[in-house]
Amino acid sequence: MLTHYRLGSIIWLAVGIYVAISSYRLGFGSFTQPGPGFIFVLMALLLMVLSAIDLGATFIRKEKAGKENPGDILWSGVRWQKVLLLIAGLSVYISVFNFLGFLCSTFLLMLFLFKVDEPTRWWVAILESFITILFSYGLFGLWLKVSFPQGILGF
Amino acid sequence: MDVLHNLFLGFSVIFEPYNIFFCFIGVFIGTLIGVLPGIGPVGAMSLLLPATYKVSPLASLVMLAGIYYGAQYGGSTTSVLVNIPGEASSVVTCLDGYQMARQGRGGAALGIAAFGSFIAGTFSLVALMLIAPPLASIALQFGPPEYFGLMCLGLTILIYLASGSIIRAIMMAALGVMLGCVGQDLETGSTRFVFGVPELLDGIGLAPFVMGLFGVSEVLLNIEQRLKLGKVHEGKIKGLLPNWQDWKDSIMPILRGSIFGFFLGILPGGGAVISSFVSYAVEKKVSKHPERFGKGAIEGVAGPESANNAASGGAFIPLLTLGIPSNVVMALLLGALMIHGITPGPLFIANNPDIFWGVIASMYIGNVMLLVLNLPLIGLWVQVLKVPYKILFPLILLFCVIGAYSINSSTFDIAVMVVFGVLGYLMRKYKFECAPMVLAFVLGPMFEKSLRLSLLLSDGSFLIFFTRPIAAAGMIATFLMLGSCVIPSLRKKREEIPMDEER
Numbered sequence: 001m002l003t004h005y006r007l008g009s010i011i012w013l014a015v016g017i018y019v020a021i022s023s024y025r026l027g028f029g030s031f032t033q034p035g036p037g038f039i040f041v042l043m044a045l046l047l048m049v050l051s052a053i054d055l056g057a058t059f060i061r062k063e064k065a066g067k068e069n070p071g072d073i074l075w076s077g078v079r080w081q082k083v084l085l086l087i088a089g090l091s092v093y094i095s096v097f098n099f100l101g102f103l104c105s106t107f108l109l110m111l112f113l114f115k116v117d118e119p120t121r122w123w124v125a126i127l128e129s130f131i132t133i134l135f136s137y138g139l140f141g142l143w144l145k146v147s148f149p150q151g152i153l154g155f
Numbered sequence: 156m157d158v159l160h161n162l163f164l165g166f167s168v169i170f171e172p173y174n175i176f177f178c179f180i181g182v183f184i185g186t187l188i189g190v191l192p193g194i195g196p197v198g199a200m201s202l203l204l205p206a207t208y209k210v211s212p213l214a215s216l217v218m219l220a221g222i223y224y225g226a227q228y229g230g231s232t233t234s235v236l237v238n239i240p241g242e243a244s245s246v247v248t249c250l251d252g253y254q255m256a257r258q259g260r261g262g263a264a265l266g267i268a269a270f271g272s273f274i275a276g277t278f279s280l281v282a283l284m285l286i287a288p289p290l291a292s293i294a295l296q297f298g299p300p301e302y303f304g305l306m307c308l309g310l311t312i313l314i315y316l317a318s319g320s321i322i323r324a325i326m327m328a329a330l331g332v333m334l335g336c337v338g339q340d341l342e343t344g345s346t347r348f349v350f351g352v353p354e355l356l357d358g359i360g361l362a363p364f365v366m367g368l369f370g371v372s373e374v375l376l377n378i379e380q381r382l383k384l385g386k387v388h389e390g391k392i393k394g395l396l397p398n399w400q401d402w403k404d405s406i407m408p409i410l411r412g413s414i415f416g417f418f419l420g421i422l423p424g425g426g427a428v429i430s431s432f433v434s435y436a437v438e439k440k441v442s443k444h445p446e447r448f449g450k451g452a453i454e455g456v457a458g459p460e461s462a463n464n465a466a467s468g469g470a471f472i473p474l475l476t477l478g479i480p481s482n483v484v485m486a487l488l489l490g491a492l493m494i495h496g497i498t499p500g501p502l503f504i505a506n507n508p509d510i511f512w513g514v515i516a517s518m519y520i521g522n523v524m525l526l527v528l529n530l531p532l533i534g535l536w537v538q539v540l541k542v543p544y545k546i547l548f549p550l551i552l553l554f555c556v557i558g559a560y561s562i563n564s565s566t567f568d569i570a571v572m573v574v575f576g577v578l579g580y581l582m583r584k585y586k587f588e589c590a591p592m593v594l595a596f597v598l599g600p601m602f603e604k605s606l607r608l609s610l611l612l613s614d615g616s617f618l619i620f621f622t623r624p625i626a627a628a629g630m631i632a633t634f635l636m637l638g639s640c641v642i643p644s645l646r647k648k649r650e651e652i653p654m655d656e657e658r
Contacts, residue, residue: 082378
């Protein structure tokens with residue numbers, strides 16, 4: 001079975017192969033006249049070689065230890081579900097940011113963030129979100145003149 | 156006399172209300188960041204990088220520099236009072252600082268940390284002032300091969316000092332160079348890895364990149380583990396002014412820490428963390444009573460706290476004279492300057508005397524401000540320590556989001572930040588270091604340019620890097636350092652060096 005660490009090395013190996021092929025097509029040039037893909041080819045080759053060595057090392061480590069790779073326990077005993085929830089929340093925020101506008105979408109994001117970590121009363125979370133929005137809009141929107149989208153609600 | 160004249164110029168610039176305001180904002184935020192665990196100076200600087208787009212280059216540099224050295228000051232507070240280092244460079248301060256607090260001498264520990272930091276900060280400024288201009292004039296003779304050699308050395312030292320696998324650190328540096336070179340090729344005009352996205356034509360933005368890697372990923376890691384603070388030292392903190400015996404015990408450690416810190420700070424990849432550990436080791440070695448260390452010896456606070464501040468000053472030398480950042484913090488400062496169209500390097504001091512000397516003068520003023528902020532206001536910082544993380548992390552994320560958006564008024568930058576946030580989170584979980592990647596990202600375009608120009612100059616021969624003395628010295632040191640990792644005894648020594656992810 002592939003360990004988590006092994007998976008990491010394989011991903012970087014794949015990235016290296018992809019970049020090496022794509023950048024060679026971009027134009028490696030020559031050593032006397034390096035092209036636009038020159039540095040990418042060199043770096044991708046380095047990445048490929050090192051990730052292959054790293055991958056090989058995970059097999060040696062496993063043989064030596066004779067037990068489960070520490071990578072297998074990376075996800076146990078931690079709240080990875082909260083992390084997924086946070087990433088999902090940020091992704092939704094990005095997708096509705098222009099549509100709903102800064103004030104509305106950021107208020108919802110703040111409400112979500114204040115509620116996601118530990119149980120908080122709704123009125124407390126709403127108040128915290130409201131104050132945060134007010135302060136951040138005053139600082140960035142009014143003082144630093146950052147132009148935020150208004151969205152369909154017009155504010 | 157030239158130095159005095161220029162310093163006068165610096166003070167005349169920095170005393171403008173606009174600049175002094177940003178100096179205060181910088182040291183204030185720096186202290187705050189230093190006090191708060193869960194966010195470091197790199198995260199804070201990257202968060203505030205977009206805010207500097209709208210201010211003058213001097214004000215932005217003054218503010219970002221203030222955050223950096225302010226964080227070194229603030230980091231000592233949590234080390235002494237809670238036994239949690241606010242910054243990695245304050246880890247060693249916990250050993251004796253917290254013990255002093257338990258013995259009712261927390262005030263003296265905080266006091267000597269602040270005074271030591273002030274003395275060391277001032278020492279490093281004087282040294283920076285005297286060393287930087289002559290070094291810059293020597294650097295004028297450097298060509299692309301010299302720059303390539305020095306960049307290789309800088310990256311290698313950072314890789315060498317990265318925690319964990321050196322192979323993985325090199326992999327991350329290679330990835331950083333590639334990411335840094337995404338966008339239009341300046342020589343041929345062809346686009347590279349843009350995938351039809353117009354926002355990528357100018358490359359991946361530095362601010363969303365570092366905000367993701369250090370800001371968002373830090374939040375994700377802390378949320379995963381439910382970050383909780385230890386018990387904050389209760390009761391009034393008194394006796395902040397060290398007594399005569401404290402001064403007698405501390406003055407030599409402060410002076411030694413200042414010297415070690417400054418020179419270790421100059422080295423590429425070196426910096427505040429290593430210098431604080433070196434200073435602690437030296438003080439323990441030279442002490443007549445080494446058994447007191449770890450049980451509340453004031454020398455164990457004075458030396459490291461002075462060293463980490465002196466290192467902050469030393470780290471400016473390679474950036475301002477050669478244009479090569481020695482660590483991630485300096486890479487961010489380089490980014491901030493380049494956003495304003497200013498390229499640090501040998502001509503930087505000659506072309507921008509007001510900025511260089513203004514920054515130097517701001518550090519004097521900033522050090523005084525920090526002394527005022529850290530001693531009388533210690534009670535305020537103790538209260539800040541009690542802010543729960545469930546309030547703190549939404550604010551960090553909000554700053555990240557607004558910061559990323561405000562650069563180009565584009566949600567694409569927020570998306571880039573989130574993508575690199577997730578990548579950074581996974582990298583840190585799987586023991587891939589972010590620091591070499593960020594430094595390589597910033598150096599990437601320079602690295603590519605100097606390599607291509609060198610090869611053009613030499614008609615394709617890599618020997619050019621070994622026939623010119625400075626380039627050869629850089630390359631040989633690079634190979635020696637990488638080669639040393641293969642030797643088991645040296646590899647073991649490397650693993651014993653204290654590491655900092657945000658180096």
